[in-house]
Amino acid sequence: MNTPPLPACPRCGVALPIDAPRGLCPRCLAAMNLATETAFTGANAVPAQPPLSLTELAPHFPQLEILEYLGRGGMGVVYKARQRSLDRLVALKLLAPERVLDTKFAARFANEAQALARLNHPNIVTVYDFGQAGGFYYLLMEFVDGVNLRQLLRSRKLTPEEALAIVPPLCEALQFAHERGIIHRDIKPENLLLDKEGRTKIADFGIAKMLGADASNVGVLETQPAGTPGYMAPEQKSEPEKVDSRADIYSLGVVFYEMLTGELPADKLQPPSRRVRIDVRLDEIVLRALEKTPELRFQTAAELRTQVEAVVHPAMSLPASNPPHTPQTRNRAWAWIGMSAAVLAVLVGWSVLGFYRARRAMAEAQKARAQAQRVAEERALLPDAGETPADIADVPMRDLRAGDDEMKRFLLIGLLDGQSASKEGYRLLIVLPGGAGDANFSPFVRRIYKNVLDQNWIIAQLVAPQWNLAQARYLVWPTAGDRYPAARFTTEQFVATVVAEIGKQHSIDPRCVFTLSWSSGGPAAYAVSLDPATRVTGSFIAMSVFRPENLPDLAAGKGRFYYLLHSPTDFISIKMPETARDLLQAEGARVEFQTYEGGHGWRGDVYGQLRRGLEWLTKEAETGGALPGTAP
Amino acid sequence: MSEVEETPAAPQPLFVTTRWSVVLAAQDRSSPDSAAALDLLCRAYWYPLYAYVRGTGRAPDDAQDLTQEFFARLLARDWLRVVLPEKGRFRTFLLVAMKRFLTNEWHRGMRQKRGGGQRLLSLDTAENRFAAEPPLAPDELYDRRWAMTLLDETLARLDEEFQHAGRKHEFDCLKEWLAAERGSIPYAQIAVTLATTEGAARVAVHRLRKRFRELFRQSIAETVACASDVETELRYLVAVLSRA
Numbered sequence: 001m002n003t004p005p006l007p008a009c010p011r012c013g014v015a016l017p018i019d020a021p022r023g024l025c026p027r028c029l030a031a032m033n034l035a036t037e038t039a040f041t042g043a044n045a046v047p048a049q050p051p052l053s054l055t056e057l058a059p060h061f062p063q064l065e066i067l068e069y070l071g072r073g074g075m076g077v078v079y080k081a082r083q084r085s086l087d088r089l090v091a092l093k094l095l096a097p098e099r100v101l102d103t104k105f106a107a108r109f110a111n112e113a114q115a116l117a118r119l120n121h122p123n124i125v126t127v128y129d130f131g132q133a134g135g136f137y138y139l140l141m142e143f144v145d146g147v148n149l150r151q152l153l154r155s156r157k158l159t160p161e162e163a164l165a166i167v168p169p170l171c172e173a174l175q176f177a178h179e180r181g182i183i184h185r186d187i188k189p190e191n192l193l194l195d196k197e198g199r200t201k202i203a204d205f206g207i208a209k210m211l212g213a214d215a216s217n218v219g220v221l222e223t224q225p226a227g228t229p230g231y232m233a234p235e236q237k238s239e240p241e242k243v244d245s246r247a248d249i250y251s252l253g254v255v256f257y258e259m260l261t262g263e264l265p266a267d268k269l270q271p272p273s274r275r276v277r278i279d280v281r282l283d284e285i286v287l288r289a290l291e292k293t294p295e296l297r298f299q300t301a302a303e304l305r306t307q308v309e310a311v312v313h314p315a316m317s318l319p320a321s322n323p324p325h326t327p328q329t330r331n332r333a334w335a336w337i338g339m340s341a342a343v344l345a346v347l348v349g350w351s352v353l354g355f356y357r358a359r360r361a362m363a364e365a366q367k368a369r370a371q372a373q374r375v376a377e378e379r380a381l382l383p384d385a386g387e388t389p390a391d392i393a394d395v396p397m398r399d400l401r402a403g404d405d406e407m408k409r410f411l412l413i414g415l416l417d418g419q420s421a422s423k424e425g426y427r428l429l430i431v432l433p434g435g436a437g438d439a440n441f442s443p444f445v446r447r448i449y450k451n452v453l454d455q456n457w458i459i460a461q462l463v464a465p466q467w468n469l470a471q472a473r474y475l476v477w478p479t480a481g482d483r484y485p486a487a488r489f490t491t492e493q494f495v496a497t498v499v500a501e502i503g504k505q506h507s508i509d510p511r512c513v514f515t516l517s518w519s520s521g522g523p524a525a526y527a528v529s530l531d532p533a534t535r536v537t538g539s540f541i542a543m544s545v546f547r548p549e550n551l552p553d554l555a556a557g558k559g560r561f562y563y564l565l566h567s568p569t570d571f572i573s574i575k576m577p578e579t580a581r582d583l584l585q586a587e588g589a590r591v592e593f594q595t596y597e598g599g600h601g602w603r604g605d606v607y608g609q610l611r612r613g614l615e616w617l618t619k620e621a622e623t624g625g626a627l628p629g630t631a632p
Numbered sequence: 633m634s635e636v637e638e639t640p641a642a643p644q645p646l647f648v649t650t651r652w653s654v655v656l657a658a659q660d661r662s663s664p665d666s667a668a669a670l671d672l673l674c675r676a677y678w679y680p681l682y683a684y685v686r687g688t689g690r691a692p693d694d695a696q697d698l699t700q701e702f703f704a705r706l707l708a709r710d711w712l713r714v715v716l717p718e719k720g721r722f723r724t725f726l727l728v729a730m731k732r733f734l735t736n737e738w739h740r741g742m743r744q745k746r747g748g749g750q751r752l753l754s755l756d757t758a759e760n761r762f763a764a765e766p767p768l769a770p771d772e773l774y775d776r777r778w779a780m781t782l783l784d785e786t787l788a789r790l791d792e793e794f795q796h797a798g799r800k801h802e803f804d805c806l807k808e809w810l811a812a813e814r815g816s817i818p819y820a821q822i823a824v825t826l827a828t829t830e831g832a833a834r835v836a837v838h839r840l841r842k843r844f845r846e847l848f849r850q851s852i853a854e855t856v857a858c859a860s861d862v863e864t865e866l867r868y869l870v871a872v873l874s875r876a
Contacts, residue, residue, distance in 0.1 A: 011813065018764040021783040022791075028811035029783055030873035033844050034866065053797070068798060071828050147827055155824040190829070436816040476816065520816060571874050600813075 011520070012572050013545035031571030031600070054079070060134030064092065080143060083128075089143040090128060094136040095207070109137050112206050115182055123173035125193065125203040144203070146196050149189035153258065160278045163259035164312050166192075169200045170252060171305030178245035178301060182206055185243065187251035188231040189258065230254065230264050234292045246294040249301060253289025265290055281311050392446040402497040407465040407488065410498050411442050413449050414458035422456050425507035427514070427618065429459045430495055430536070432528075434519025434543070437464025437476040444602075448516075451607040452614060458506065460498050462491075477524030480531070482550040491524040492531040499535050511537055511621045514614070518542040519600070523550065526580070530556040537561065538617040540610070543570055543600050546580035558588035561620045563613040569599040592616050652722045652855050667707070673722060673855065674703050676785060680777035681730055682758050687770030688734070692759045702733050721865060722855035723778050727771070772875075779869040786848045793843070802826060806840050 009016050009025035016025055054066045057079065064081040070091065071078055079092045095109075113130035116139075120126060129140040149166070152158070158166075170192065177184065184191075184205050193201045233250035236243050257265045260282065261275040269290060271283035285307045291297045298304040388397075395413060402408040414426070431448075433441035445461045453459070464476045478487040499513060513535050517525035522544020529539045530552045538561035548554060562584055564577040574595070581591045594612070596604055652673065678699065685695040706729065765773060787807070794803035805825050809817050823833040852865050 009811075011811065015766070017766075017780070019761055019780075021780060022787045022807055024787075024808065024811040026780050026783055026873050030779075030870045032811055032813065033841050034848060034870045071832050150829060151824060151827060154820050154830065435813055436818065519813065573875075 008547060011545075013523075013547050013576060014573070027571060057134065060136075061092065061138075064090070064140075066092070083140070089145075091125075091141045091143045093139045093141060094134075095138065106132070106137075113139060115180075116205055119177055119180065119182060119205060121173050121176045122199070123169045123201050124177065124205060125201050139207075141203070142201075144193045144195050144201055146194045148203075149192040149194065149255070149259075152194060153189055153262070157262055158259050160260060160276075160282070163256065164282075164308060166194075166200055166259065167252070167256055167308050168305045168312075170202060170255075171301040171308070173200075173202050174245070174248050174252065174301035175305070177202075177205060178248070183243065183245050184248045184251075185236070186228055186231070187248050187255060188228050189255055192255065233294070235294060244294070245301070246297050246299065249289055249297050249304060250291075250294075252301070252304070253286055253297075256289065257286050260286065279311055285311070389443050392443060392450055395446040395450050397442065397446060400501070402494070402501040405489075405497070408494055408497055409439075409463040409465065411439065411445070411461040411463065412458065412502070413442075413446055413461060414453075415455045422509070424509040424511075426509060427457045427512035428499065428502060428508050429453070429457060429614070430498065430513070430515045431459055431461040432464075432477055432491065432515060432517040432521035432525055433461065434517065434521045435476075437462075437521060439463045448607070448610055452611045458502070460502060462494060462498060476520045479524050479527035479550070481527055481552060482523065482547075490527075492528050492534065495528050495536065496531075496533065510535065511624065512618055514538040514540060514617050514621075516540045516610075516614075517544065518602070519544060523547060527551055529560055529562070530554065532556055537621050538563070540565070540613045540617060541577070541580075542602075542609075543567065543572060544577070545572055546576040548579075548583060554583050554587045557584045559624075560589050561617050562589055562591045563616055564591065564593045565596060565609060565613060566593075567596050567599050567603070569597070571600055590620055652857055670707060674707065677722070677726065677778065677781055677855075678703060679758060679761065680774050680781060681726055683762055683765060683777045684727065684730065684770045684774035685734070686759075686762050687765075687768070687773045692762075696758065698734065702730055705733070720857045720861060723775075723865070727774055772872075775869075775872045776875075779872045782848065782851050782869060783873075785851045786844060789847045789851070790840070790844060802836065803840075806837055809837050810841060810844055 008014060009028060011028050012025060012031070014025070014027055016023075020026060021029065054069070057066050061081070063084055065084060067080045067082060067089075069077070070080050077094050079094075081090050081092045082088070083090045109130070113127060116127040117130070125144060126142040127139055128142065131138060174184065174187075182205060184202065186204060186207070187202070191202060191204045193203055195201065231251045231254045233243070233247035236247050254265060257263075257272055260272040260278055263275065269287065271280075272278055272286055273280045273283050285304070288296070288307075289298060289304060298307070396415060398412045400410055400412050402410055429448075431441075431445050433445070435441070439461075442461060445459060449457070449459050477491040478484040480490045480492055483490065495515070499508075502508065515525045515528060515536055515538075517540070519542075522541045523546075525539050525541050525544070526546060527550070528534055529536050532552075540563045542565040544566075562580070564581060566572075566574050566577040568574050577593060581593045585591050592613075594609070596609060598604060652669075681702070682695060682699045685698050686692065690698065765777075768776065790807075791800075791803055794800055805822065809822070817837060819830045819833045819837070822837070823830045826833060826836070828836070849862055849866060852869070853859065853862050856862055856865055
């Protein structure tokens with residue numbers, strides 16, 4: 001029976017059985033779940049504590065039909081429900097199970113909740129009801145069908161126009177609440193909701209105070225400042241008892257900064273226009289909202305709103321420092337409108353040719369804007385390299401884009417003092433990291449520089465551009481023989497651009513251009529080393545798949561050097577690197593094969609393994625005459 | 633500095649009475665419970681056995697008849713009375729019993745009876761599946777199919793649980809990441825798909841893995857006689873799956 005070859009698992013490279021369970025590779029399923037226990041990594045790790053199931057919850061809320069669990073915030077868990085009597089969707093928030101027996105808390109909860117229920121504003125999530133049930137304090141609130149600003153920011157970068165449209169209604173809502181003596185205390189993207197009509201609503205008013213602060217107990221305040229680090233005003237941390245409405249203005253300033261730049265303001269504050277191309281007038285507004293001293297900030301949310309609107313609609317609300325409704329402002333506004341009308345008349349009077357020219361220019365500008373936005377969106381998908389741990393603070397690193405291509409991002413690591421340490425030039429190590437191939441590996445790569453290499457080396461850590469979810473799932477590093485359809489360039493091209501780019505600035509020893517790769521970076525490293533045009537002379541490939549059917553002719557490996565590292569207990573069969581060794585050696589490549597214990601991952605004497613491999617590659621490359629086939 | 637962090641798997645307490653233990657306990661008495669349990673087990677695990685019989689070189693028709701007859705005899709409880717040291721594990725019991733069945737001379741005398749009774753198993757698709765099997769020795773093939781059946785069963789249970797909780801969409805989105813390296817999971821993008829936070833996406837993936845492990849162990853538990861065998865059987869099956 002002649003059957004077509006089966007597709008291979010993109011991770012372990014073994015042929016996927018036709019009836020693979022749910023289309024998943026059985027080997028990987030077993031290796032990823034059954035041989036090891038999953039541990040959390042990263043700051044977002046939350047202890048897994050299951051919320052109450054819908055059926056557990058139902059008996060405590062007979063007036064509701066609990067529909068689904070929506071999520072967990074710092075303040076509690078939220079469910080979607082239907083209020084039977086009014087047949088409307090509501091959000092049920094359960095808070096503070098640990099305070100159920102605290103009578104003082106009960107009284108404060110009731111007071112605050114009553115105040116919140118009186119807060120009726122189109123841009124504030126309405127509180128319908130509150131009480132105690134099922135061992136929880138609960139709030140019954142308006143259900144907002146949409147996303148929160150955090151989700152929106154994660155999905156894409158906002159344009160400055162969008163950011164500017166979001167801020168004024170938030171200011172209105174804050175002003176409304178502040179006038180009624182209610183401070184939010186925890187303004188952050190998670191608490192700002194956008195419904196499907198594009199309306200903005202603030203959620204969780206006053207809950208931070210309800211849970212964390214206690215006017216009668218300064219001790220609690222000092223140890224548990226309410227709010228979220230990063231968004232909290234300085235006085236919220238230092239003098240929480242003195243917090244007033246201006247703290248909310250600071251937090252909104254942080255959100256504004258984040259919407260414009262995609263980052264939180266650093267200690268040493270840089271104006272947003274330094275980070276992104278925006279109207280410089282916004283710098284002043286954002287920096288004023290972020291003043292450390294409350295007295296120097298906008299004193300009211302209304303004032304902030306006026307300033308923002310002045311940038312959005314300059315004709316209507318100049319000058320911004322005055323309240324918008326004085327006769328003087330109106331007159332000026334009318335004067336502006338008159339001028340705009342005159343300009344419009346001139347435009348209409350343009351010749352037909354001028355009109356078309358203008359239209360073409362506009363179309364081009366629009367195209368450029370769309371391009372810039374696409375690049376910004378794609379960049380927003382690339383994770384940041386993160387904080388620099390103290391032990392590698394002295395390892396210089398620059399975040400660069402090769403060939404001016406936003407997607408060809410690489411981190412250049414090493415002492416680049418303008419002159420090479422040896423007359424042959426720098427040895428260049430190009431790292432294609434494993435896993436998702438993202439910038440998060442940069443601390444590890446810098447430690448490699450620090451612990452393994454000397455000033456004769458520089459490292460280029462390539463950051464895998466992930467174009468979309470599907471690619472991230474199947475292929476981190478697309479190559480000529482194993483393309484992802486949406487990929488705009490291959491890893492071979494990426495590596496070539498980076499090598500050329502570095503070569504323009506620094507002298508490179510042509511004998512020592514090596515790649516280092518592991519796990520999902522390995523298949524691409526094999527492909528790069530076999531690209532007839534490549535300048536790569538040697539490859540250090542660890543714990544990787546070898547699939548010759550996706551590679552160019554292995555004969556191109558002749559005269560190149562391969563250092564392969566693999567664990568016999570890796571879920572990726574050791575047969576793969578063994579096959580790679582045998583086939584490449586047969587083609588005239590020089591191959592060294594080493595094993596380590598412990599399975600998939602960097603284990604044991606990691607830097608020792610790296611040092612031995614890189615020393616071997618260097619020695620072989622520099623004395624290349626030992627190679628069969630290259631001897632004169 | 634490892635890409636995949638590992639901690640030794642902690643044995644989890646098992647309070648389930650295994651299906652296989654129900655069958656064994658009742659082997660000399662007639663009990664509807666044990667008959668039902670055995671029937672369920674056979675329906676779940678018939679294909680590995682079929683693959684084994686085919687792997688030994690028998691023609692499709694013969695293999696279908698033999699598998700059919702084997703299960704008919706097994707369910708008629710004949711074979712449960714046979715004392716086999718392999719009874720501790722359903723997997724090994726079935727295979728050893730089948731080997732005996734195939735080599736035993738008396739089954740030749742049963743030929744005319746075969747196929748006469750009610751069909752227990754749907755063998756129609758079996759041959760299509762077998763055509764795609766890798767070229768392994770019959771015993772290896774049997775073990776591999778057995779392990780994959782357990783994976784199938786586990787995923788089906790997981791799916792069912794999510795469906796029951798009204799979170800089918802979540803399962804459909806998350807299941808692919810069960811087979812992914814931790815470092816390669818784009819939590820931010822999952823969060824967008826599920827309209828949740830990145831933290832919640834991490835938790836969701838973590839819980840899914842955890843539940844997958846629990847259900848896999850449960851599926852294994854149903855095929856061994858005592859809870860202490862689960863760990864050994866799990867390790868054996870993981871080793872089977874990891875062979876290329």
